[in-house]
Amino acid sequence: MFAEAIEEILKDQCTPAVVRAIEAGGSPAVLWNAISDAGFLELLASENDGGAALSLAELFPVLIALGGYAIPVPLAQSVAARALLADRMTIPEGMLTFAPGLRRLNDGRLVCPVVPFGTIADHVLAQDEGRLLLLPGASATRTATGVHGSMVATMSWQIDADSIHTDLAAGTLSAFGAALHAALLAGAMRRVFDMTLQYANDRSQFGKSIGKFQAIQHQISVMAEHVAASLIAAEAAFPAGVPTPPPLASAIAKARTSEAAVLVASISHAVHGAIGVTEEYDLQLLTRRLHEWRIAHGSEAHWNQIVGRSLLQSGQDRIVDFVRSASV
Amino acid sequence: MTALLNHFRLASLPPEAEAFREEVKDFLASHMPDSPPDVRARSWMGFSAEFSRAMAERGWVGMTLPQEYGGASLNAFSRFVLVEELLVAGAPVSAHWIADRQSGPLILKYGTDAQRRFYLPKICAAQAFFCIGMSEPNSGSDLASVGTRATRTDKGWRLSGRKIWTTNAPRCQYMIALVRTSGKPEDRQRGLSQFIVDLSLPGVTIRPIRDLAGDAHFSEVFFDDVELADDALIGQEGGGWEQVTAELAFERSGPERLYSSIMLLDHWIDCLRRSGDAEAHVAVIGRFATHLATLRNMSVTVTSQLVQGASPVVEAALVKDIGTEFEQSIPAVIEAAIAADPLAVVDADLYRTVAYVSQVAPTYSLRGGTREILRGMIARGLGLR
Numbered sequence A: 001m002f003a004e005a006i007e008e009i010l011k012d013q014c015t016p017a018v019v020r021a022i023e024a025g026g027s028p029a030v031l032w033n034a035i036s037d038a039g040f041l042e043l044l045a046s047e048n049d050g051g052a053a054l055s056l057a058e059l060f061p062v063l064i065a066l067g068g069y070a071i072p073v074p075l076a077q078s079v080a081a082r083a084l085l086a087d088r089m090t091i092p093e094g095m096l097t098f099a100p101g102l103r104r105l106n107d108g109r110l111v112c113p114v115v116p117f118g119t120i121a122d123h124v125l126a127q128d129e130g131r132l133l134l135l136p137g138a139s140a141t142r143t144a145t146g147v148h149g150s151m152v153a154t155m156s157w158q159i160d161a162d163s164i165h166t167d168l169a170a171g172t173l174s175a176f177g178a179a180l181h182a183a184l185l186a187g188a189m190r191r192v193f194d195m196t197l198q199y200a201n202d203r204s205q206f207g208k209s210i211g212k213f214q215a216i217q218h219q220i221s222v223m224a225e226h227v228a229a230s231l232i233a234a235e236a237a238f239p240a241g242v243p244t245p246p247p248l249a250s251a252i253a254k255a256r257t258s259e260a261a262v263l264v265a266s267i268s269h270a271v272h273g274a275i276g277v278t279e280e281y282d283l284q285l286l287t288r289r290l291h292e293w294r295i296a297h298g299s300e301a302h303w304n305q306i307v308g309r310s311l312l313q314s315g316q317d318r319i320v321d322f323v324r325s326a327s328v
Numbered sequence B: 001m002t003a004l005l006n007h008f009r010l011a012s013l014p015p016e017a018e019a020f021r022e023e024v025k026d027f028l029a030s031h032m033p034d035s036p037p038d039v040r041a042r043s044w045m046g047f048s049a050e051f052s053r054a055m056a057e058r059g060w061v062g063m064t065l066p067q068e069y070g071g072a073s074l075n076a077f078s079r080f081v082l083v084e085e086l087l088v089a090g091a092p093v094s095a096h097w098i099a100d101r102q103s104g105p106l107i108l109k110y111g112t113d114a115q116r117r118f119y120l121p122k123i124c125a126a127q128a129f130f131c132i133g134m135s136e137p138n139s140g141s142d143l144a145s146v147g148t149r150a151t152r153t154d155k156g157w158r159l160s161g162r163k164i165w166t167t168n169a170p171r172c173q174y175m176i177a178l179v180r181t182s183g184k185p186e187d188r189q190r191g192l193s194q195f196i197v198d199l200s201l202p203g204v205t206i207r208p209i210r211d212l213a214g215d216a217h218f219s220e221v222f223f224d225d226v227e228l229a230d231d232a233l234i235g236q237e238g239g240g241w242e243q244v245t246a247e248l249a250f251e252r253s254g255p256e257r258l259y260s261s262i263m264l265l266d267h268w269i270d271c272l273r274r275s276g277d278a279e280a281h282v283a284v285i286g287r288f289a290t291h292l293a294t295l296r297n298m299s300v301t302v303t304s305q306l307v308q309g310a311s312p313v314v315e316a317a318l319v320k321d322i323g324t325e326f327e328q329s330i331p332a333v334i335e336a337a338i339a340a341d342p343l344a345v346v347d348a349d350l351y352r353t354v355a356y357v358s359q360v361a362p363t364y365s366l367r368g369g370t371r372e373i374l375r376g377m378i379a380r381g382l383g384l385r
């Protein structure tokens, strides 16, 4: 229900032209205001606080939709951040994002490397062991990555005096960030898949649509397998009945979707031929995201280690028992 | 257009099925033959009539069949749990495997009342083992070109021809054979029918075929004017193709397609833990868990569609193809890992197990339909052909 409602807004307000404009440095205000005026920032907030009180399971389809539109603002992060901050501290206005990590330098400076939407976010949530920090974007030094079209930036602060903090179980933020990006990846892959299938039916060579060639059919079938796996892996990180994504399911979700992202991007481009890599064709808006989101909050190289270590420490003799405990 | 992908939403096993798991584990704890991992890794091929009978005494052979025929009237969720536990333990399942999964449900669906009353109790008691006679020397992926023929006589049918790759033929009482009852191989799907062939009849010759690992699980089966009674025909004459298609959906939809090399994976992790070398492989172990968790969820989802009465043929093909890729990656990765250092001492059981699994792993994507055939089915399900 909420997924359909937000798709309506995204269809109008988050067109490929809007995504391109924001990526090029244009203001996200129109898109952001349309979303926040419609109440979509409060999806997880309680009904008392004027929110929709969605469970994580109900939030999942919304995130799939956001991924499919290559959402160029930190909406997924802001919705999650507001849920984390509620009851802990006053929720600030504006765009909130998650820092994948936080380091303290010897001179006391704080550094958050490669923060998604670091170039435009108003506030950053970061986690330092058992503490949740709210850092103001206004006083940050932002260093963009310089990657074409990317809003990722490394952010640093002179001191953390003007940050506010509260307790949060260690690992909560990174699991949430991983789960959100797994869902965004799955949503983007789903859309990339639809575009590729459509293109295979539309494009003709040697007198028939290229989708009639067995080599192309097999590539698209493999892509379908990995997109199906990604959707189900991501969904498992969003159960009903818990306030934040479970760490192990989130780790599995991010690892599985990040691995699939490379394959899905490469098959979609292979099937599209040269047109797919052009600026004017929309596929690239999504395949650039696939790589960016694969890296955000750690790739499969990071999360598979977390999963592996957790398996070794679980004391389970059989891998099946371990994975069953990961998907309740 | 991509409705197919919408079918992959998370489902879970109901609590009854999880409670049943404890029963199965208890049973295995007391009935599993004590064998080394390279023997347990043969699970699919491991033949033990005694083990199958012990399972039958619990009602676990033909467990989804109705109680009136000796089944347990349990659903596909419970079967999922049973199959998962059997394969993870490396139990010798091959005696009853095919009758349980395919022949029993086929007879229930298409058989006459008399056929059901005769065969199903025998299947559920593990007294009748079945094999599948689909493939022929000239009919592999292209099953529609089957040439073995049954012709009408005054008493029934006369069967002539030859089947190949028939798993367990020498140890089975019956074969369900796909044969031509009219027309020629050029007529393709038309004119095909299925027969239940009693393998003790005169004119049946079985020649085992040895495989690359030294085992003989499949065979050639020759039919020289084998006289079949009238009631050997199962289902409709000429309906063989439709029946076989339905049967293959059963063959592909279970959790069987994830666990062929699970024994090896568990044994490898166990060896790493004992030698203290696990940390060096932590990402690889994690990746296997990541993939298995996801595949298992996909397989549970397909099972839940079966329970709801759907026929998830394409979904099953999709899970089988990606599942066999996972099964095949296990021996490939472990073979490389154990030999990364030529001076390292390798656990002898592990060495034999990885060698065996590596040798037979190519069959995982052949039996039950090849990778290319499955990808063609997925493409059709996506509307590409």
Ligand SMILES: Cc1cc2nc3c(=O)[nH]c(=O)nc-3n(C[C@H](O)[C@H](O)[C@H](O)COP(=O)(O)OP(=O)(O)OC[C@H]3O[C@@H](n4cnc5c(N)ncnc54)[C@H](O)[C@@H]3O)c2cc1C
Residues within 6 Å of the ligand: B131, B132, B133, B134, B135, B136, B139, B140, B141, B142, B164, B165, B166, B167, B218, B363, B366, B367, B368, B369, B370, B371, B372, B373
């Ligand atoms: C361990 C094992 C047990 C088996 N048990 C049984 C059994 O009990 N009963 C039984 O009846 N059969 C059994 N089989 C046979 C199995 O079903 C066949 O091996 C399978 O259907 C493939 O047939 P084939 O081996 O003749 O290969 P072929 O059909 O000759 O195929 C060879 C290659 O060509 C490819 N190919 C063929 N057609 C196409 C196409 N249209 N498009 C693209 N590629 C194509 C195939 O994918 C494959 O890669 C068993 C096989 C194995 C390995």
